Amino acid sequence: MLTIKLNSKHVWYATGVVFYALLINLGSAWDNLMPRVERPIIWLTILLTIPLLVLYLYYIARVMHAFNFGSRFQQLPTTVKLILFLLATVFVIWVFHLILLYTVIVGRTSTSLFSMAYFKADFWFFIIPIFLYCIYLFFHPKLSLFSFGEEKRLLAENQLLKVNNSSLVNVNRKLVDIKTELLSQNRALSSSKEELKKCNENLSVEMKEKGHLSKQLLIEKEALTHEVALLSDRVKLLEEGMVISEEKSLPILWVESRKVHVLLNYIYERNLHRVSSTEILKFVFELMIMERVENAYFAIYADGSKWLLPTVVANQLMENPWMVKISKDAFVNMLYCEKNLKPGVHGSGKKDVVMVAFFRAIIDDKLGNERMTKLLKTGRLKERYDNFWEYDNLLKMDVARLYDTFHSDFVSDS
Structure with missing residues (x-):
């Protein structure tokens, strides 16, 4: 209308x-x-x-x-x-x-x-x-x-909407108040949550520290157990005087530190009267190097002499733990070796096995330095050589095997 x-x-x-x-x-x-x-x-x-x-x-x-x-x-x-x-x-x-x-x-x-x-x-x-x-x-x-009429109706509806909107505003105001209160409570809960989280983190850190400390204590306990065992061995040494291996006693310094040069000095101090190039029967501690020439094996001794070895004897010596293969032509007695290898010629990929200077001078004088240097070169078995010097390996090393005996048929002139 x-x-x-x-x-x-x-x-x-x-x-x-x-x-x-x-x-x-x-x-x-x-x-x-x-x-x-x-x-x-x-x-x-x-x-x-x-x-x-x-x-x-x-x-x-x-x-x-x-x-x-x-x-x-x-x-x-x-x-x-x-x-x-x-x-x-x-x-x-x-x-x-x-x-x-x-x-x-x-x-x-x-x-x-x-x-x-x-x-x-x-x-x-x-x-x-x-x-x-x-x-x-x-x-x-x-x-x-x-x-037109629709517009009036819409105006009336709009007025009604305003009234309803006013009611909704009141309801919304109450909801806003409730929301504010809930936000306040949420902040308090968030604060409590953060405190609990920090406490939990602190507890986790403490547990990790205690776990680490526990592991450290176990390690220290094992170390102490090992030291106690060593002390027990030392007490036994003090009580008995020496640890008897075969018929020879060992120095306490070797028992505790496993220094090979100590063992070498001790053996020679106790056995100088046995070292003789005229004896056919020999001890392993007298053997410095075993050389292979074609199908024959020769023994080079600490006094510089060189003896031919029967094949059976050579095979027995290869099984001795103190004898280490450094090349296809040479075995060395680790009793006479230094721990570190000497660098060889640059680019050759080989290194020189270093013998105890006193005994190296003896065999160089009798057999020649150039020949010995060539014989002591190694390009393989470095890992086996290095592993020999590990403390755990030396602990297991049987010193008595240095007193194994063997014989030769005759002295080589070469």
Whole structure:
């Protein structure tokens, strides 16, 4: 239902309609206005134009109402709606107005409306204002001259929504208060959680430290157990005087530190009277190097002498733990070796086994330095050589095997 309630908006519309009616009929003659004003028919035309413009305003309002409340247009993009709205208003009104003018003008004067004169002058005075008005009204529909029943209903619903919104605001305010209280409680819980987390981290660190300490204590316990065993051995040594291995006693320094040179000095101090190149029966501790020449084996002794070994005896000596193979042609008695190897010629990939200097000088004097240096070169078995010097290996090394005896058939002159 159409309703009109007079207010300041209607005053502005009335003024605008009158001005627009004058503009349509007199605008094209603004440079020579009086001849057209003096014609009596022009004022009748202006008076008839005013209700026609009101009719146009009603039509535009009706189209606007359809676009705002019609379900077909609600989902359209704004640009598409604007284009459709302008086509349904400006274009339709202009076509209708054109037909109306054509009927009047042709019926009265037989002058063609479709001339360049019309499109250069009167056309723009009509189309531009109504085009701008429709665009403005599209974005501000409340400023329309006419309103309809649906709008009143919507206003009533809007008022009801405001009331409901006020209630919702109150409810929302209460919810905000509850939320604030919950946030406060959450902060307190978060603080407690952080404290518990820190306590848990501290406990974890303490447990790790205690676990590490426990492992360290176990290691220390094992070390102490080992030291206690060594002390027990030392006590036994002190009580018995010496640890007897075969018929020979061992020095305490060897028992505790496993220094091979200590063992070497001790053996020679106790056995100097046994070292004789004229004896066929020999001890392993007298043997320094075993050399292989083709299929024969020779024994080089600490006194520099060299004896031929039977194959059976050579095989027995290879099984002795104190004899270590350094190359395919040589075995050395580790009793006479230094721990570290001497670097060989650069790029050769070989190193020199270092013998105790005193005994090396003896055999160099009798057999030649160059020959011994060549014999003591090694490019293999370094790992086995190094492993011999491990403390755990020396602990297991049977010193009595140095007193194993063997014999030779004759002395070699070579």
